Amino acid sequence: MNVTVTIRRRAVIADPHGATVARALADLGHTGVRSLRIDRTIHLDVDGDDPETVRGQVAAMCEQLLANPVLEDYEITVQP
Amino acid sequence: MTVAVVVFPGSNCEHDVVHALRLLGGEAELVWHRDDDLAGADAVVLPGGFAHGDALRTGAIARFSPVMTEVGRMAEAGAPVLGICNGFQVLCEAGLLPGAFIANRDLRFVCAMVDVEVTDTGTILTAGASEGRRLRIPLNSYEGNWVDPTRRGRVVMRYTDDPNGSQDRAAAVANAAGNVVGIMPHPERAVEAIIGSEDGRILLEGFLASVPQATRA
Numbered sequence: 071m072n073v074t075v076t077i078r079r080r081a082v083i084a085d086p087h088g089a090t091v092a093r094a095l096a097d098l099g100h101t102g103v104r105s106l107r108i109d110r111t112i113h114l115d116v117d118g119d120d121p122e123t124v125r126g127q128v129a130a131m132c133e134q135l136l137a138n139p140v141l142e143d144y145e146i147t148v149q150p
Numbered sequence: 151m152t153v154a155v156v157v158f159p160g161s162n163c164e165h166d167v168v169h170a171l172r173l174l175g176g177e178a179e180l181v182w183h184r185d186d187d188l189a190g191a192d193a194v195v196l197p198g199g200f201a202h203g204d205a206l207r208t209g210a211i212a213r214f215s216p217v218m219t220e221v222g223r224m225a226e227a228g229a230p231v232l233g234i235c236n237g238f239q240v241l242c243e244a245g246l247l248p249g250a251f252i253a254n255r256d257l258r259f260v261c262a263m264v265d266v267e268v269t270d271t272g273t274i275l276t277a278g279a280s281e282g283r284r285l286r287i288p289l290n291s292y293e294g295n296w297v298d299p300t301r302r303g304r305v306v307m308r309y310t311d312d313p314n315g316s317q318d319r320a321a322a323v324a325n326a327a328g329n330v331v332g333i334m335p336h337p338e339r340a341v342e343a344i345i346g347s348e349d350g351r352i353l354l355e356g357f358l359a360s361v362p363q364a365t366r367a
Contacts, residue, residue, distance in 0.1 A: 079252075083297055084315065086253045135214075138207055138243070140250040140299065 071124045072149040077110040077137050112136060121148040153361060154181040154191035156221070156237075158201035158212050163234065163338065167197045170338035174351065176358040183215035193230035193274075193361040194221055196237025198290070198336060208236060208251055208293050209243035218244055230274040230360045231330045235291055238323075238332030242296075247323055247332050249298035255315025259292040263346065264313055264335055266321045270306035273328035275337075278356030285349035287340040289313060289321075294334045296320050306331065329360075 079085055085107050092106040114131075118124045128146050137144040155167050157180050164180055171178040178195075181188055188194055201212035212218070218240075225231045225246050233241040241247040254260060265286050268279040279285070285307075294314040296303075307322035314334075322333035337350030 080299070082299060084252065084255070084295075086255055086257050086295070086315070090257055135206070135210060138210070138250050140242075140248075141252065141297065 071116055071118055071121065073114045073116055073124060073128050074147045074149070075112040075114065075128060075132060075136060076145045076147075077112065077132075077142050078145065079107065079109070079142050081107075083141050121150070124148055152189075152191045152193075153178045153358075154188040154194045155179065156181050156183055156194060156196050156215075156217055158183045158196075158199065158215060158240075160201045160203055161197050161199035161236070163198035163236075163336065166336070167195050167234065167338045170341045170350070170354055171195075171358065173341055174355055174358055176354075176361070181217060183212070183217045186216040186220065188217065188220050188224070192363075193357070194224060194232070196221070196231075196233040196240050197338075198235030198237060201236055201240060204236075204293075207243065209240035212236075212240045213244040222246060225325070225330045228327060228329050229362070230357060232275060232357055233330075233332040234336060234338065235294075235334055238334055239293065241330065241332045246330050247325055248300060248303040249296050249317075249323065251293045252295045252297060253293050254291070254295050254313075259290075260294065260313050261288075261290050262313065263287070264289045264321075265310040266307045266335060267310055268306070269308055270304060270324065273304075273306050273324040273331050274360035275322065275324075275331040275333060275353050275357050276306050277360060279352050283352070284310065285340075285352070286347050287335045287337055287350050288347075289335040291334055296323065296334070298323075304328075307333065 340347035340350030
């Protein structure tokens with residue numbers, strides 16, 4: 071099954087890359103950007119046909135490796 | 151008194167560490183990350199570099215190397231465990247030190263001599279220095295920006311400047327017991343005047359002094 075994981079750095083943690091891109095947009099005349107954060111998206115194709123089972127497996131992957139619990143939250147979307 | 155210096159694929163400071171420790175009278179041996187023991191070593195150093203190419207996050211893959219089980223056991227048993235630069239990042243990912251690393255505030259790879267101040271002498275790295283002692287040692291990192299949202303970290307050395315945005319200007323952090331320490335600058339590259347500084351000696355001499363004498367037969 072196709073699964074998308076979005077790894078999102080928590081709002082209280084700085085995002086130096088996002089801040090730099092926001093400044094670049096302002097330099098290009100795109101004023102009005104109040105906030106810009108860059109997330110990481112991971113696409114997986116996982117064996118199985120039960121969405122909840124697959125979701126559980128991917129959650130275990132996030133807890134163990136894909137996300138850093140100090141910095142990041144994750145959101146799992148299992149494609150129907 | 152043997153110090154194991156772990157080599158991950160992508161480590162690049164392991165020979166500097168071995169050279170520095172031997173220069174200061176220590177015994178040091180390289181250990182491959184796939185080894186599941188540390189050959190009876192009494193202390194361990196995780197050196198700098200780019201273990202596993204820093205894929206996903208710095209240290210994220212390295213923390214699962216077989217050797218890390220034994221590193222964790224030694225840390226728990228109170229043995230000296232030192233992570234330098236990338237080794238510090240690995241220790242954070244492994245949960246042996248609090249916090250995590252993100253890109254430097256200005257998105258620049260900082261390659262410079264920096265001044266750091268010892269703020270806590272109760273650790274295996276700083277025991278030989280006096281509080282407030284200033285040292286000049288090289289910093290070489292892109293992701294040296296330490297963050298610790300829980301504020302559990304024990305900051306034992308601080309940058310006198312703010313080269314990378316690190317929380318509380320932390321340059322070195324210890325666990326509560328003081329036997330696990332991570333330092334972002336490189337004391338092993340500051341042990342001979344000919345390469346610009348000898349200020350790393352007091353740290354590595356303190357580290358060697360903290361290594362228990364072997365009790366094995």
